[in-house]
Amino acid sequence: MKVFKFGGASVKDANGVKNICEVLKLFPNEQLIIVVSAMGKTTNALERLVNAFCNKTEDVNSILDEIRIYHDEIMNQLFVDHANEIYKKVNNFFVEIDWLLEEEPRSYDFVYDQLVSFGELISSSIVSAYLNQESNANTWVDIRDCFLTDNNYREGKIDWEKSSIKSKDKIIFGKKNFLYITQGFIGSTTENFTTTLGREGSDYSAAILAHIFDAESLTIWKDVPGVLNADPKYFKEGQKLEQLSYLDAIELAYYGASVIHPKTIKPLENKGIPLYVKSFLNPQAKGTVIGKDLETKPLVPSFIFKNNQVLLSISSKDFSFIAEENLSAIFGVCATNNVKINLMQNSAISFSICADYEEIKIKKLIELLSVEYKIRYNTNLQLYTIRHYYPSTIDTLIQGREILLEQRSRLTAQIVMKSLESQ
Numbered sequence: 437m438k439v440f441k442f443g444g445a446s447v448k449d450a451n452g453v454k455n456i457c458e459v460l461k462l463f464p465n466e467q468l469i470i471v472v473s474a475m476g477k478t479t480n481a482l483e484r485l486v487n488a489f490c491n492k493t494e495d496v497n498s499i500l501d502e503i504r505i506y507h508d509e510i511m512n513q514l515f516v517d518h519a520n521e522i523y524k525k526v527n528n529f530f531v532e533i534d535w536l537l538e539e540e541p542r543s544y545d546f547v548y549d550q551l552v553s554f555g556e557l558i559s560s561s562i563v564s565a566y567l568n569q570e571s572n573a574n575t576w577v578d579i580r581d582c583f584l585t586d587n588n589y590r591e592g593k594i595d596w597e598k599s600s601i602k603s604k605d606k607i608i609f610g611k612k613n614f615l616y617i618t619q620g621f622i623g624s625t626t627e628n629f630t631t632t633l634g635r636e637g638s639d640y641s642a643a644i645l646a647h648i649f650d651a652e653s654l655t656i657w658k659d660v661p662g663v664l665n666a667d668p669k670y671f672k673e674g675q676k677l678e679q680l681s682y683l684d685a686i687e688l689a690y691y692g693a694s695v696i697h698p699k700t701i702k703p704l705e706n707k708g709i710p711l712y713v714k715s716f717l718n719p720q721a722k723g724t725v726i727g728k729d730l731e732t733k734p735l736v737p738s739f740i741f742k743n744n745q746v747l748l749s750i751s752s753k754d755f756s757f758i759a760e761e762n763l764s765a766i767f768g769v770c771a772t773n774n775v776k777i778n779l780m781q782n783s784a785i786s787f788s789i790c791a792d793y794e795e796i797k798i799k800k801l802i803e804l805l806s807v808e809y810k811i812r813y814n815t816n817l818q819l820y821t822i823r824h825y826y827p828s829t830i831d832t833l834i835q836g837r838e839i840l841l842e843q844r845s846r847l848t849a850q851i852v853m854k855s856l857e858s859q
Contacts, residue, residue, distance in 0.1 A: 437467040439651045441642035445659045446716045448476035450513035459719045467609045471620045471642040474555025482552040490541045514566045522565035545589035553630045556619035564617040574615040583623035585631045592631030600648045639697035647703035657716040662724030666739040680726045691821040692742045738823040745817040746793040750809045751786040758787045825849045
């Protein structure tokens with residue numbers, strides 16, 4: 437049995453959905469679980485909807501109409517019979533969204549999970565219906581019936597034991613059931629409220645399923661030929677890495693490599709399940725394999741860029757040392773407010789952290805820390821991480837740039853710099 441994951445770029449339009457059929461032709465009679473992300477930029481659009489609903493920033497109906505029209509156009513290009521049940525199913529999802537928008541908004545994170553999750557539910561339903569139409573018989577599964585999480589909205593933690601039992605109750609392979617379609621990114625609480633597993637969490641969902649079902653492999657289908665040593669948006673001459681160790685893959689994902697979600701690797705490593713990153717545009721190409729006892733080849737520097745960063749300098753108001761008890765309190769406030777630290781550095785009287793600049797979270801963090809500490813911060817920054825660096829690669833990268841913080845270990849260098857526009 438294999439697990440496939442198709443991301444938003446692979447199903448961004450009707451041709452993308454049709455292409456899944458072409459990929460499946462390479463795997464006749466295979467037992468497969470296919471995990472599908474929201475189509476194209478739907479998650480971004482649904483996030484706009486959440487912001488408009490909670491913060492009254494835009495008209496929710498106009499945003500929702502855009503999302504509805506986008507999916508209707510894709511369905512109209514896919515289905516010969518416009519009386520197909522998929523139209524009714526998708527319309528029912530939008531009715532559920534309408535009901536949610538009629539209520540008074542609760543906490544932002546709760547509302548986020550209830551609304552944004554519809555992207556995956558709609559896309560996976562469309563993919564499932566199209567594959568059935570094209571004689572790829574499959575069973576659609578609502579992953580919320582499989583994945584049980586806590587109620588930490590937007591960062592739901594999986595209950596592995598119960599999720600394994602529930603998944604095996606819903607996904608049973610047999611002669612008639614050998615292809616299942618489901619969603620990434622989402623789960624459910626014991627109260628049946630929808631949760632999400634973190635932004636871009638569909639890779640993680642696929643890894644959970646691969647772990648639960650002892651899959652032969654997990655394949656993530658992307659719009660790139662494999663794992664590259666740099667994002668092609670920044671480096672046009674990026675090299676494809678033929679293979680990666682689990683350790684290097686975890687490090688690259690942790691530092692922000694967009695090709696793999698940070699939580700994806702560990703469930704696979706625990707059972708020695710290989711991960712393939714392949715191109716849905718050229719499905720017969722080799723791609724990149726990540727696995728046990730593999731050395732990263734070729735061993736070239738890998739570059740990871742994170743924009744829109746904030747650097748906070750936290751110091752005591754009375755010039756006393758920042759000691760262990762202070763660090764414990766600071767980490768506690770960060771954890772409580774779900775602020776992930778991308779880089780940190782300690783000195784005698786200050787502690788610096790670099791994080792993604794999510795305005796609501798960061799402003800709340802500064803407000804809370806300001807009670808006990810003096811806070812200075814810079815926004816509009818970039819964090820560069822170089823794995824397997826050479827000094828010359830760093831010298832070229834930072835030439836003419838204003839550096840605010842730099843760290844180097846034996847294998848990894850991280851540098852916080854002002855963005856080019858703000859220099």
